[in-house]
Amino acid sequence: MMRDHQVVFCAVASAFAAVAALWDIRTRRIPNLLCATAFAAGLLLHFGLDGWQGMLTALAAGMLAGGVFLLFFIAGGMGGGDVKIVAGIAALAGFSQLPYFLIFTGIAGGVMAVMLIVRHGVFRSTFKNLTVLMGHHARRGLTPHKELNVENKSTLRLPYGVAIAAGALFTLYLNGSRS
Template sequence: MSGIGSAQLVLLTAFLGVLVCCAIEDCRSRNISHWAILSIAALYIPYAAAGFASWQSGLIAGAIFLVAGFVFFGLKVMGGGDSKMIAAVGLWVGTGQIDVFVFYTAIAGAAVAVTILAALRLGLPTQSASAVPETARTVPYGIAIAFGSVVAVGQTVLEKAN
């Protein structure tokens, strides 16, 4: 059992922290800042350079998610921040966990959407509902992306630690 070293733990903790910031920011304002997206991508550089992940796998997954993000953004299914966030976390997810990421992101996205729709239908005052104009109420998909990322990357880390 090789375990998780301190350098890997620091980078994973920073990655998790940025994901939480993205989820909170998206929930509050339906916006994910550029610094957060760049931080996710930048943290991957030392992570992969230290050999904790495969550069090739990360770049391929990131490219796949970048193209998917462009398509979803063009179809107005997703916002620009969500699309960029998916591409950045694709680096971390890698090709081996794309299915896990997509599955858990979709499940979490559905849960967030149902929660928001129920709150709106019941007329409950919510931070996420009141932060967005009536005509532009959308799902803060950054929450779901963060959840899917944690599950997929966490699974990879646990598999390699054993």
Template sequence: MVLKLVLITALIISLITDIKDRKILNIVTLPATIIGFIYYTTFQGLEGFLFSGKGFLLGLSLLLIPYLLGGMGAGDVKLMAAIGALMGTSFVLYSFVYIALIGGLISVILILKKNGIKNTLKSFYFQVFYFSGNLGLLIFSKDKSSSISFPYGVAIVLGTLCMFVWGSFI
């Protein structure tokens, strides 16, 4: 119960700061991570430390490549690591599936809103059937005027809350 309260508090603060300032603060993610490690180590010893550590590493690794490619901020990665440290590997993995689905849905809505359905379908058709471009260049375009971004912390928070409400989908 304590860990869920810590996680929900961290998620709410991160949601607000990510929407308002496009930042997820270390002052939120670091204590949440430390609390997860301390809690599990105190009550379960070495096995608890390993439980929290594996969750932390999985959460960190799930968003590390998109971060290294410039597709998201470090705060998003640290928030996923904190979720893993607090709740473990299974929870963070299932949350990530919800997060990816919600993030994809938000992306599609924003692309359709900016480009319109007709232009988006034309561009997609051209990319798929003529292999004229690199998909990475489409997603992580250097041209800021044509790129679309949103605070991914929103998807992280919503996906994690979906995991709380519905649990795993298996």
């Protein structure tokens, strides 16, 4: 696969991710149409530039990333739109970029979480809730905690679409700097 293709894949992924992030900030939701369009665009773009093999590896990237994030959704720690958009962005970025995208997204999400904790001054309660969640999931597996989950509007929540966009942008930057 040509290096130029990687930059194109990551640029388009970053554009979709930026739209998702803005939508997530404004509405706290990521539309299904945007997620489906990103996924389909990833498959078509990879097919157009790299043929069937490119399309199949884009499909694998989307399914793998979506599967990883699906675990967080099942456990009650993430919304469904985040899972769907990460699958679409991964399909766009491609399989070879998947480790970078997932690592950068995780780092961005962690940094955002720390910033949210600092901003709201909730160090002690966050640590307590983290230990409660670890105990809960150790005993009950991936079942959501009855109170500490993404559906509870009274808990601190962050628009994870922003972390996904940051992961895509850092992946694009990495590809651009290697060209």
